[in-house]
Amino acid sequence: MATKGTVSGVIANMVTLKVDGPVAQNEICYIILGEDRLMAEVIKVIGSNVYVQVFESTRGLKIGAEAEFTGHMLEVTLGPGMLSKNYDGLQNDLDKMTGVFLKRGQYTYPLDKETKWHFEPLAKAGDEVEASAWLGKVEENFQPLKIMVPFDLKGRFTVKSIVAEGDYTIEDTIAILTDEGGKEIKVNMIQKWPVKVALTNYKEKARPFKLLETGVRAIDTLNPIVEGGTGFIPGPFGTGKTVLQHAISKQAEADIVIIAACGERANEVVEIFTEFPELVDPHTGRKLMERTIIIANTSNMPVAAREASVYTAMTMAEYYRSMGLKVLLMADSTSRWAQALREMSNRMEELPGPDAFPMDISAIISNFYGRAGYVKLSNNEHGSITFIGTVSPAGGNLKEPVTENTKKVARCFYALEQERADRKRYPAVNPIDSYSKYLEYPEFEEYIKNRINDKWIDKVNEIKTRLLRGKEIAEQINILGDDGVPVDYHITFWKSELIDFVVLQQDAFDEIDAVTPMERQEDILNMVIDICHTDFEFDNFLEVTDYFKKMINICKQMNYSPYKSEKYEEFKKELKTLITKKKITKNK
Numbered sequence: 001m002a003t004k005g006t007v008s009g010v011i012a013n014m015v016t017l018k019v020d021g022p023v024a025q026n027e028i029c030y031i032i033l034g035e036d037r038l039m040a041e042v043i044k045v046i047g048s049n050v051y052v053q054v055f056e057s058t059r060g061l062k063i064g065a066e067a068e069f070t071g072h073m074l075e076v077t078l079g080p081g082m083l084s085k086n087y088d089g090l091q092n093d094l095d096k097m098t099g100v101f102l103k104r105g106q107y108t109y110p111l112d113k114e115t116k117w118h119f120e121p122l123a124k125a126g127d128e129v130e131a132s133a134w135l136g137k138v139e140e141n142f143q144p145l146k147i148m149v150p151f152d153l154k155g156r157f158t159v160k161s162i163v164a165e166g167d168y169t170i171e172d173t174i175a176i177l178t179d180e181g182g183k184e185i186k187v188n189m190i191q192k193w194p195v196k197v198a199l200t201n202y203k204e205k206a207r208p209f210k211l212l213e214t215g216v217r218a219i220d221t222l223n224p225i226v227e228g229g230t231g232f233i234p235g236p237f238g239t240g241k242t243v244l245q246h247a248i249s250k251q252a253e254a255d256i257v258i259i260a261a262c263g264e265r266a267n268e269v270v271e272i273f274t275e276f277p278e279l280v281d282p283h284t285g286r287k288l289m290e291r292t293i294i295i296a297n298t299s300n301m302p303v304a305a306r307e308a309s310v311y312t313a314m315t316m317a318e319y320y321r322s323m324g325l326k327v328l329l330m331a332d333s334t335s336r337w338a339q340a341l342r343e344m345s346n347r348m349e350e351l352p353g354p355d356a357f358p359m360d361i362s363a364i365i366s367n368f369y370g371r372a373g374y375v376k377l378s379n380n381e382h383g384s385i386t387f388i389g390t391v392s393p394a395g396g397n398l399k400e401p402v403t404e405n406t407k408k409v410a411r412c413f414y415a416l417e418q419e420r421a422d423r424k425r426y427p428a429v430n431p432i433d434s435y436s437k438y439l440e441y442p443e444f445e446e447y448i449k450n451r452i453n454d455k456w457i458d459k460v461n462e463i464k465t466r467l468l469r470g471k472e473i474a475e476q477i478n479i480l481g482d483d484g485v486p487v488d489y490h491i492t493f494w495k496s497e498l499i500d501f502v503v504l505q506q507d508a509f510d511e512i513d514a515v516t517p518m519e520r521q522e523d524i525l526n527m528v529i530d531i532c533h534t535d536f537e538f539d540n541f542l543e544v545t546d547y548f549k550k551m552i553n554i555c556k557q558m559n560y561s562p563y564k565s566e567k568y569e570e571f572k573k574e575l576k577t578l579i580t581k582k583k584i585t586k587n588k
């Protein structure tokens, strides 16, 4: 008998129920409101009093309304057919709706029951398998998807039979397994998994070390992220978090990209829905949306749905990682997610932590980031989830709890700065405060030596030092005036400006400049370092300014030209001539 409950209180999206049987933490129930069934999740149980958060508007809900418990937690349904879909945080298929947003109490099936998938078996009768083992594969949008032994099966099983290569729907039985007692289990292409439980179906989580190219120079060259790595982008209002995250999701070399737009403004969400389907993958020439899933919740949806969306997205990412794929997961913004937690915690009148966030906010954030990673599967293949979240610290204060707690767990820190955004130095990533811990990993250093060359990390460190020195000199010039410092100081300052303009700044809206492949980033870095190592001679600081402005201009034109095109080579020649003019040729 399923547990039933009766509504005893309603505070916005938080509802209290009196229940007649056992209820588990995070269990899902439906509250009956006339024709509608409102989905809700248990957030606290005290005896027969249960607090639930309703994923819908509770408008019109009265004390005495009935609720039915389902006996399971919030789950996602996983299978072929999710790529290029737009879902909300509860995995409703938004394309099945007339408008972008669902009517209250409406839930849709996330997969397609009619489509036939071409299945090729990878296992055979007699094979010994366990949960998550690959039984076969189907192709979706050019991605090889694996059909796996149900994630929730425990123990070892024998494949009794498996269907021949052919076309099947997600509900057709593709294999029959027997457990140790001889009991038969039918397997189809559908998996279910509770979103708040990490899917740890791998042999080990290894230290990540492979560069994940994003095409963004401020990331790849300066503070690289790796396959299975974690990073976050804090930045005040309007400094370019969403533009940067979208750039990464468009360009990164991932097999699958999942974007959780949680709590963003409604118009931004509509923008991704209209913009993404048109975009073409720079690596494959195919439509980007083919490898992308968008989970969208706007701030006008109830807070609970926002909280669910990041977990839904993470669980989908874990599903694809189990297939040995390279997944990139983006959440914009995790602050809105934390605010949802705060609202619920305040409604329950829990003892608040810093800034009224729940006391366990630190554990919640670290558990979530902990689900990302580079893993070795039980068949020794590798899969990864790279996770990048944005954080919108109120008033740009990086000491607030969400930023501070994220900083403890995320390995890359891309701090967007108001001052850089105001000066239109995009992406406004602060080159001094930002970091990537992966640069210190010996595994990464080894990888980069082979992939690029053994001087790379030294060069990267050199330009960072030069940027810092440039900043110090700028402050001195500010105090002492242009004439108050030696001409050499101006030269050093302008060398750092050259790095800023040519390496760091990148136009996300220019077709060529938006994406810089690693080979080209290497070329740019070498060019800039060579200039930095050149000794120049000038009579006064005005000459320095003029000269470097010209040089920056040529380099920027190069960045806007197709790599190694005729135009590009012409600019390169022009640059060489300019350098020769002021270069000091050392006579013995």
Ligand SMILES: Nc1ncnc2c1ncn2[C@@H]1O[C@H](COP(=O)(O)OP(=O)(O)OP(=O)(O)O)[C@@H](O)[C@H]1O
Pocket: 235, 236, 237, 238, 239, 240, 241, 242, 243, 244, 392, 426, 427, 428, 506, 507, 508, 509
């Ligand atoms: N790389 C870039 N190149 C050119 N323009 C940019 C770039 N990044 C940001 N911008 C400009 O800054 C504006 C704001 O960017 P964006 O919406 O990404 O900010 P945000 O930090 O996400 O803001 P919010 O806090 O409101 O979510 C953009 O509309 C664009 O005009």
Ligand SMILES: [Mg+2]
Pocket: 241, 242, 243, 264, 332
């Ligand atoms: Mg934004």
